[in-house]
Amino acid sequence: MTAVAEVMDYAEVVERFDPVLGLEVHVELNTKTKMFCGCANEFGGEPNTHVCPTCLGLPGALPVLNGKGVEGAIRIGLALNCEIAEWCRFARKNYFYPDMPKNFQTSQYDEPIAVNGYLDVTLDDGEVVRVEIERAHMEEDTGKSLHVGGATGRIHGAEHSLLDYNRAGVPLIEIVTKPIVGMGSRAPEVARAYVTALRDLLRALDVSDVRMDQGSLRCDANVSLMPKGTTEFGTRTETKNVNSFRSVERAVRYEMTRQAAVLVAGGKVTQETRHFQESDGTTSPGRTKETAEDYRYFPEPDLVPIAPSREWVEELRGTLPEMPAARRKRIQTEWNLSAEELRDLFNSGAVELVEATVAEGAKPNEARSWWVNFLAQEANARETEITALPITPAQVARVAALVDSGELTNKLAREVVKGVLAGEGEPDEVVEKRGLKVVSDDSALLAAVDEALAAQPDIADKIRGGKVQAAGAIVGAVMKATKGQADAKRVRELIIERVGA
Amino acid sequence: MPNISRDEVAHLAKLARLAVTDDELNVFAGQLDQILDAVAKVSEVAADDVPPTSHAVPLTNVFREDVVRPGLTQQQALAGAPAAEEGRFRVPRILGEEQ
């Protein structure tokens, strides 16, 4: 039995303490091969089929560094506004663990490839926070263990374990922030927003699959508290491998409430690693600092130093895409969006689609409205990604153009889009097949107007008496009669004309 | 000057995953002490202004193309394993935690 941890009410925590955060993110690069050998870097696969003497740590095997891995590290460093080292090395981090074939991790240590950068992070309300980056360094991933015989496949209670080294040696970049201070009650949100922003950045760089659920993006959160008014950092805990953006926020928040309770009760926070429980949002203790390993780092003699030439670094700088933060800013200005509209646009996951639709000639507002409102709902209803909908930006732009020219009403346009989604062809074909063109023949409309006026003579009188807004009822009747295929504006004009005549 | 105790030797053995015997602890404590005494001589000339040398030959930037090379089959990988199960290396239960 473990005692249920005491926690403090969050409002009280932030009233009494300032939280200090430190975030360590590990990202698996999407290179074709592993960091130090030519084995395929692929997720999944039959166990122990992407292995060779090097990544299995067989006696005599040697590492050779993947140039693409270094390139990825430099591009990440540049995207994070870091300085790229003129000269750096790998070291060996020595500790025994069965999932690590050599019983040392080949990792950069005191000579990382990228240092001193920052990432601007936008919070939910549009406020931008700058998170300082301490370093980004290269290392390798471990294998995976499967625990057999335990109650839940977990390590505790297992009878034995089974090891698969397909993941051993996969390139990792570890990105470490400087202490993040002064965030107050927003610290958990900042943590989530940082990891999210980092994900977006890495995705834009196309250096990783950045899937937290598959472990290609992993976050360890360091949290400590200092009493308000003091400046000396408290003892921190490190919560390991938090598996979703939401969990990052929950884990930080939980640690703040737990540590505050400990401190207020006169206790001391233990320096330790902790594990986050997805199920109830709590953390539980792991290894304490007293039992922490002495890693006995020393320069890796099997690899030679890396001295990226400034020409290479500048060449790589030239390959950087527009960074997400800059892009947000540009889109907001260009399309004149409020912070809320911008947030909705980015949350929809359809920014690229909207941009492409605009590029096809649609007005930004219309393109955005189609994707963020109508098509996002369609995707939702179909339980699919918006990017997977069977409609192209060009098709959406064509529909928008038909509306613009008055050939379709908004209502008809939605029918056309539904037709395209249903696989009925290009927008013009759908219009044709479904007979959705706006009725623009005045004589046909006049007949319907006359009929509606005759049916509601009292309203006709009101209009005649100057209450022009009463025309709405007649418009509605005409629209109904023409099954929505009339141009409402033209109908209104005709009604006024008729009544006034 | 080093004066390495039995406890220190025990700690080193633990770090190095060696289940040494009591007898070995005594012998190694004496021998390590003697050796460390002799090798401590390096500090006589290791001045601050002398840079360390980690690699005998000064090479830099040795990179490999990011091209898949054939490795081992699962059978080859497991051929030398003390125990295997379901295509994986079978090991006794693991007590420690990942780092």
Added chain:
Amino acid sequence: MTDLTRLPAAELAEKIHAREVSSAEVTQAHLDRIGEVDDHVHAFLTVDAEGALAAARAVDSALAGGQAPASPIAGVPLALKDVLTTRGLPTTCGSKTLENWIPPYDATVTRKLREAGVPILGKTNMDEFAMGSSTENSAFGPTHNPWDHARIPGGSGGGSAASLAAFEAPLAIGTDTGGSIRQPGAVTGTVGVKPTYGGVSRYGLVAFSSSLDQAGPCARTVLDAALLHEVIAGHDPLDSTSIDATVPPVVAAAREGMRGDLKGVKVGVVKEFSGEGYQAGVQRSFENAVDQLRALGAEVVEVSCPNFVYALPAYYLIAPSEASSNLARFDAMRYGLRVADDGSHSAEEVMSLTREAGFGPEVKRRIMLGTYALSSGYYDAYYGSAQKVRTLVKRDFDAAFEKVDVLVSPTTPTTAFKIGERVDDPMAMYLADLCTIPANLAGNAAMSVPSGLSDEDGLPVGLQIMAPALADDRLYRVGAAYEVARGSIIDRVPELKGVSA
């Protein structure tokens, strides 16, 4: 058939290529000799008669088919130190830990030998994981010096050197981390060369100390060593520390040296490697060798390398440190020995118990020494200082090679000592490598060539020749000239006692 085992490799190659004798006959003659004498010498841990004869027959049939020899030593059999991986053939490194390990891959040196048509007779005995200077640290029993069976054949490559002196093989491969090719060469009256670090691939060489290990040729003549050197040397993309440059013309240099003229060559005598601690007979042999070099036309000067005296202590910090990390992979999880896996022990306990059972005392001693030197709080004083000494030793070499072409010294301070004499005194044992270690620390090339027999005990003495990195050819020119002038001593090996000829 005995005379075939007495011929130098160069002559055997000529006869095989001229089809005067088949490679199969030569190989069989050596297998027979191994069968006759190896019970007494114990140079081999594994003999692969079938594999060697198959390789020999392949050479014979290629030659019979009119093909050119695959290399200048095609068909000449060889003894391979059991620290280089051989696909399908056990590779034990002289350790119980790897007693039953059969590598799934060939070391680059092994592959080059196979491609060169060199039949591999078997794997030779060595100090466990190459840690030692006497081959007494082999888990499979010591090798005996063919000159006196009560004495050590040097180490760690005592098996390779003894196989040459016992006429069990005309060629052998050794590895030299602190003198493990040269010191056995010296005490068995054979030739051993440590090439420039990076000159021969380390891929598949089971690492002892990665920044020092280097495989090299062992033979009974300088020319034979040169022929083997050219076969195994060259750039290897699988070893990051392999030098991408053409192999120095060592065979041409040996042939030039054999003409017996060293005019224009400047030889430096290392002042620090003489005096107290040097056996009188060794000292006299060395002085005679220096006179001989002078007689051959070389200009001889005395050179001071003041930091060489710090090389031995630096080595006994660097090598154990790297070894403590390199040998961590022997953990009973993926290959090799496993003990105590009875369901009652955890993985951690099985690791510790297996390493305790699988490693001999010298290996454990060095692992603990290295663990200590790298641990926090001691790193700077020990490992860090040792790496600085390395810089100083390099500077001494650089300064010396500004003045002279090669440096000379005795290879080892004494002749072969008695088996058992130094096993309980590690420091006394370590002194055997006093003169050889500087070249390992600096990475340059060095050779031991027989300089006759010590007058007080009739045992072989070696002359060490050292050249700058990538100037391996200088060793061969000077070594061959000296060898010819000095005359062979190998024929003075006593016929093995208790062995019928």
